[in-house]
Amino acid sequence: MTIALDQPAVPAANGHAGIRRWLWAIAFLVFVMVVVGGATRLTGSGLSITEWRPVTGAIPPLSDAAWALEFEKYRLSPQYQLLNTGMELADFKFIYWWEWGHRQLGRFIGLLYLAGFFVVLLRRSMPWRETAILFGMGLLLGLQGTIGWIMVASGLQPGMVAVAPVKLTLHLTFAGFFFASVIAFATWLTPLRRIEPAWGRGAAWFLLFLLFVQIALGGLVAGSKAGFTFNTWPLMDGALVPPASTLFAGTPFWENFVDNVALVQFNHRIGAYILLAFALWHMLSLRRAAPGSGGAKRATAIAGLVLAQSALGIVTLLLVVPLWAGLAHQALGFTVLAMGVVHVTRLSAGTQLA
Structure with a gap:
C-alpha cells in the first residue's frame, strides 16, 4: 500500500x-x-x-x-x-x-x-x-x-x-x-489541524445521501401526519411488514408513496433501519482501516447520533408525536445532517490512499 x-x-x-x-x-x-x-x-x-x-x-x-x-x-x-x-x-x-x-x-x-x-x-x-x-x-x-x-x-x-x-x-x-x-x-x-487518510470517502458520501433520503421521507411523514397512526413498534398493525392491501390501498399506485399513511410511515421506518445499519458499518470499517483518525472519530459520533435519533423517533411515535418530541426529532435529524456534511468535507480535503 x-x-x-x-x-x-x-x-x-x-x-x-x-x-x-x-x-x-x-x-x-x-x-x-x-x-x-x-x-x-x-x-x-x-x-x-x-x-x-x-x-x-x-x-x-x-x-x-x-x-x-x-x-x-x-x-x-x-x-x-x-x-x-x-x-x-x-x-x-x-x-x-x-x-x-x-x-x-x-x-x-x-x-x-x-x-x-x-x-x-x-x-x-x-x-x-x-x-x-x-x-x-x-x-x-x-x-x-x-x-x-x-x-x-x-x-x-x-x-x-x-x-x-x-x-x-x-x-x-x-x-x-x-x-x-x-x-x-x-x-x-x-x-485542517492535521492531515488524515481519506479512507471511506465514497461511503461517507453515500451516508450523506441516505441522510437526505431519510429527511425527505420524514417530510412525507410530517406532511401526511403519518406519525399519528400505527403508534406501535416494532410492529405496524401487528406485523413487521403490513399486508400489501394496507400499504397499497390507494389509487393510483404512486399516490400511496405520498398520501397513504401506512406506506409513508413504513418507508420512513425502513429508511431508518438502513441508515442505522450503514452508519454502524461505516464506523466499524473506518475504525479498522484508520484507527484513531479524525474520520474514524467522526464516523463513531455519527453512528451514535443516528442511534439516538432512531431511539427518539420510536419514542416520538409511541407517544403520538407530542410537540417536544417532534421538535427534538427534527432538530437531532439536522444535527446528524450537519455532522455528515462535516465528515464528507473533511474526508474530501484529506489525503488519498492508493
Whole structure:
C-alpha cells in the first residue's frame, strides 16, 4: 500500500475568520428556522397568514381593526371553514404569531446572507470561483423561500386543511440542501489541524445521501401526519411488514408513496433501519482501516447520533408525536445532517490512499 499525500485545497485561515463566523451564524439560524418551522407545523399555524407579502408582510397587525382584517382573511380559508370553525380571535393570534415569527426569521436569514455576500463581493475577499459558489447558495436560499410560499398556497386550495405533503417535503429538503451547503463551505474554510487518510470517502458520501433520503421521507411523514397512526413498534398493525392491501390501498399506485399513511410511515421506518445499519458499518470499517483518525472519530459520533435519533423517533411515535418530541426529532435529524456534511468535507480535503 502506498500513501499519496494530497494537500487539501483549503484556503489559509488568514482573512477568512470573519467569513467563517458569518457562515456558521447562518447555519445556526437555519437550524433554528427548521425547529421553528416544525413548531409552526405541529401547532397547525402554517396557514394562518394567507398572503405572501415579502416586504409589507413583515409588519404585524398593530390595531384591533388590523387584527380583525387578518382574522377575516383566515376565516375565508378552507382550514378555518373545515377544521377551525368557531375559533376565537385569541386562538387565531396564537397561530398567527408562530407563522409570523417563522417568516420573520426567514427574512432575517435572507438579509444577513445578502449583507455578508455583498461584503465578500465588494472587498474581493475570495477568488471569483468561491464568490460564485456563495452567489449560487444565495439563489438556493431564495428558491427555498419561494418553495415555502408555494407550499403554503397548496394548503389554501379548496378542500385543503393542511399543506400538500410533497410540497412540505420539498420545503424541508431544500432547507437541508442550503443548510448543508453553508456547513460545507464553513468547514472547507476551516484549516485542517492535521492531515488524515481519506479512507471511506465514497461511503461517507453515500451516508450523506441516505441522510437526505431519510429527511425527505420524514417530510412525507410530517406532511401526511403519518406519525399519528400505527403508534406501535416494532410492529405496524401487528406485523413487521403490513399486508400489501394496507400499504397499497390507494389509487393510483404512486399516490400511496405520498398520501397513504401506512406506506409513508413504513418507508420512513425502513429508511431508518438502513441508515442505522450503514452508519454502524461505516464506523466499524473506518475504525479498522484508520484507527484513531479524525474520520474514524467522526464516523463513531455519527453512528451514535443516528442511534439516538432512531431511539427518539420510536419514542416520538409511541407517544403520538407530542410537540417536544417532534421538535427534538427534527432538530437531532439536522444535527446528524450537519455532522455528515462535516465528515464528507473533511474526508474530501484529506489525503488519498492508493
